Amino acid sequence: MINLFNTHIASLSIHRVGNKSKNEAVLLSSEPYKTDDELTPLLKEFFLKPFRDKEETYYRFSHEADLEFHELYSIVSEIFEDPETIHEQSKKITKHLFDQSMHPHIKSGEVYIAYLENMQIDNEKVNGIGIFKSELKQDFLQFSEKENQLEAFLQHGVSLNRLDKGCLIFNSKKEEGYKILSVDSNRYDARYWLESFLGVDAFEDDNFFTKKYLKFCQDFAKDVVLPAEDKKQEVLFMNRAVNHFAKNDTFEESAFMNEVMDNPDLIPEFRHYKSEMAPKYSIEDLTTFPIANTAVTAARKKIKNVIHLDTNIQIKLDFINAESAEKFVEKGWDEEKQMYYYLVYFNKEQKS
Known part of the structure; x- marks a missing residue:
């Protein structure tokens, strides 16, 4: 800094x-x-x-x-x-x-x-x-x-x-x-x-490795998590990833995967993606390094947390309180309309 x-x-x-x-x-x-x-x-x-x-x-x-x-x-x-x-x-x-x-x-x-x-x-x-x-x-x-x-x-x-x-x-x-x-x-x-x-x-210092690894995670979320699951899970994956970096002083890949990979089926996908794409991010042999807080803050600002729907509706998920998306947002399929839907639970509308 x-x-x-x-x-x-x-x-x-x-x-x-x-x-x-x-x-x-x-x-x-x-x-x-x-x-x-x-x-x-x-x-x-x-x-x-x-x-x-x-x-x-x-x-x-x-x-x-x-x-x-x-x-x-x-x-x-x-x-x-x-x-x-x-x-x-x-x-x-x-x-x-x-x-x-x-x-x-x-x-x-x-x-x-x-x-x-x-x-x-x-x-x-x-x-x-x-x-x-x-x-x-x-x-x-x-x-x-x-x-x-x-x-x-x-x-x-x-x-x-x-x-x-x-x-x-x-x-x-x-x-x-x-x-x-x-x-x-x-x-x-x-x-x-x-x-x-x-x-x-x-x-290649702490800032470089932190920024590169988070960019790698962001692309993994877009290329693997999104097609395998949905936009909500892509956003939540990146939320867990950024929060893991934010609360730790040192990155350990095994601890990262245990905490962030909510779907165990994606763990082998993560390892395969890293083996294929690591040279692009200069993280081939990178499994542990000190975390730079400035790079985490910068990455958080760049990550998009909005679900854009083809019906001209946007749903913005809160990165600070990501557990709300897990508890109060559900995705489903309506047979009659032949369309997906998001169901959002709430008690009252907040004043903006």
Whole structure:
């Protein structure tokens, strides 16, 4: 879990990178950018807001041979060893980004490279490096007053409401490739930022495994539980699965199956589905791991608990009080109408 509230921009360098395939240039500033008390908080919000609003999915630098051959990893390591060199190192980072800007769809833009202090990750205070890029420009009106006349003129610039691309590299887990967060608002070339420039893959930590296993359960519910039973049982299965994760600190697959698999006939189906689909979720040999509460909370928000009927009626099941669906909702078949029905028991209607 990250906390960026007290993060301080200790150093900032701004460069411009063009599209190399279009013979556009790269502009490297000779000196770090001198911020002031008015601009600094605006830039901090511009850089960091997307990461506060985003689900935490960590990456790490990765190289098929060895991390020492990873260009960006080496540059970042040198910065963390000597933060005073960040401006010169920021030029290397910008040149590296320029070298990856070969696809005709890649847009030119400004590159901001910041040394960030007092970041908090996993309850530990660390420093970090931010690499951000603005690509899309917007027209806006500027005004000036001359005597008793207000003059308007058009300007073209970057909106501080939207960061196009960015990453935060935390000085944590160096031996594993550092912990990294990334955002990319303009997905016209998804490989450009993550693969070509950053050269990262998923950081397989507690959050990663929790999220992946819950996604696996969600797909099992949709692909196996729903066809074998019905939508109600699909929703209830996921409710039991999420609740199991929520109340335990450590995941044990045997305990999970004993508690969550309400229908014993589905246990072999679960094992078969995992053996077939596990590589897709990177959980081939995963049977125990610490549970990340943030991933459980995020998964709960995404799980749909509504039964949509072809008669234009919806039944919403309460995830918090799922036992109500077991006790007070019944499914049946009406011979006369040749239709399924849901029977719902209640004492009185609640005021909304």
